[in-house]
Amino acid sequence: MQFEFSLPATIRFGRKVRFELNALLPSGAVLVLTGNHALEFLQREKSALFGARPVEFLAGIPPEVPIDFVDAARQKARELGACAIVGVGGGSAIDAAKAVAALADENFPTADYFYLKRMASPRRVTFAALPTTAGTGAEVTANAVLHDAATQIKQSLRTPDMAAQIALIDPELAEDAPFGVMAASGMDALTQAIESFTSLRANDLTRQIAAAAAKDLLTHLVAACRHERVAVDAVCRASMLTGIAFSTSGLGAVHGLAHPLGCVKSVSHGVACAVLLGAVLKNNASRVPEIYRALSAALGYADAGSFFADVATLREKLGIAAKFDFALTVSERDFIVSHSRSGSMKCNPVAYSDGELGAILDQVCR
Ligand SMILES: [Fe+2]
Incomplete structure (x- = not known):
């Protein structure tokens, strides 16, 4: 190693x-x-x-x-x-x-x-x-x-x-951040934790750090948005841990798509991650279920399905919809796909074709 x-x-x-x-x-x-x-x-x-x-x-x-x-x-x-x-x-x-x-x-x-x-x-x-x-x-x-x-x-x-x-x-x-700001940035951190864990460049150490961060975010993010002191501390620490983990491991397809999406649509990075996360988890897990089984087990879940359900419930509790409230034009969709081949995308555990990435975008747009 x-x-x-x-x-x-x-x-x-x-x-x-x-x-x-x-x-x-x-x-x-x-x-x-x-x-x-x-x-x-x-x-x-x-x-x-x-x-x-x-x-x-x-x-x-x-x-x-x-x-x-x-x-x-x-x-x-x-x-x-x-x-x-x-x-x-x-x-x-x-x-x-x-x-x-x-x-x-x-x-x-x-x-x-x-x-x-x-x-x-x-x-x-x-x-x-x-x-x-x-x-x-x-x-x-x-x-x-x-x-x-x-x-x-x-x-x-x-x-x-x-x-x-x-x-x-x-x-x-960070304590006084408005609910929506804490919610979006917290979902960015959760996405970073998950993508760091499943990254092709992850190692044992980054996986342990990423899992610890994901666990804290799932547990404390809603309370942190309500400014509860212990929860705010836990979310701040978890956010820092995701940075430590992903600066070594890299990220995945959510971040690969979220960056060019942020260039063509006015949506915050955190909300872009929160919405794309559900679709990418579903698509990735259908091809490489074992890595999501490992992550779910590290977080104390019996199976990946219950973990994914908790991620979706958290997003809902934070007031973030499952889909974006916009549609993409053909040229916007093409731009996002063609600019998504970043270092993050290269770390995704599944290598997607342009057509498959376009289909993931279609799943989350109006
Ligand atoms: Fe991010």
Whole structure:
């Protein structure tokens, strides 16, 4: 058995760990990339989080992070002379910050690295991540999902050392998330846990981590959406665990389809995952039942059918429909299928033809 993990150098988990950030950062100016929601508490807690150092906030990161936005933020980091880039928010804010930190000292446009025309040299600025949603695991992963509006391509930017030096997971930051946000990001995490377990690149260790995360999400997600403290902590921890597992194992067909779907339809990543998950589970399990038997057993189910039923019940309790409320045009369907052949799709335990992927999309669209 051989495997490799690329993880943040320091992961701290727990309520109030955000206040350890200032001591962990090198001295000097900091550029903070954040969502609009998190900006409020960042401004309120600015001196406790960053001390007296110069800090600039760049807020309002779109859900699909445009490569032009990364270019503009890199410019801002240079003007500020930032020694650290901090991402505070959901997956988009953290991935945007991850990309800016990875390319802060590079001289060419982000597109060159996004399309693999160039490879970035090792990062010199410090990168820290503080998630405010429980779902993406972006704080512990070593890739940044970006979007090129010109080509409609959404894919991962990868450079040699993208994992954060510092990941601080403070459940207090996720606690007040609206029901729908916690529900969608939690279903993203559950999908990541399931796809990590069934991935062709999974190993014994990632499977154990993924199963532990899936179990916590199935048990605690509904209560977390109702802001119950113990459940919020469990879901935040599970989300982080999915990131640790899938950064090594990869994912599967749900994520392969969800990324291009998010480019053509305005649906959140979490909701896209939640809806696609039911159809992909059914199709995958009809071809490779043994891996789902193993996952169900690891979660304490007698059979895969009862596990799948619980996943569907959870989705319903969270107010997410079994199907999308839109239909796809022929060109949208073709776009999604032709752009779904990502690293995630390659990890799916079943290799699908384009026709089969189109049929899966038909099962979940109006
Ligand atoms: Fe995801």
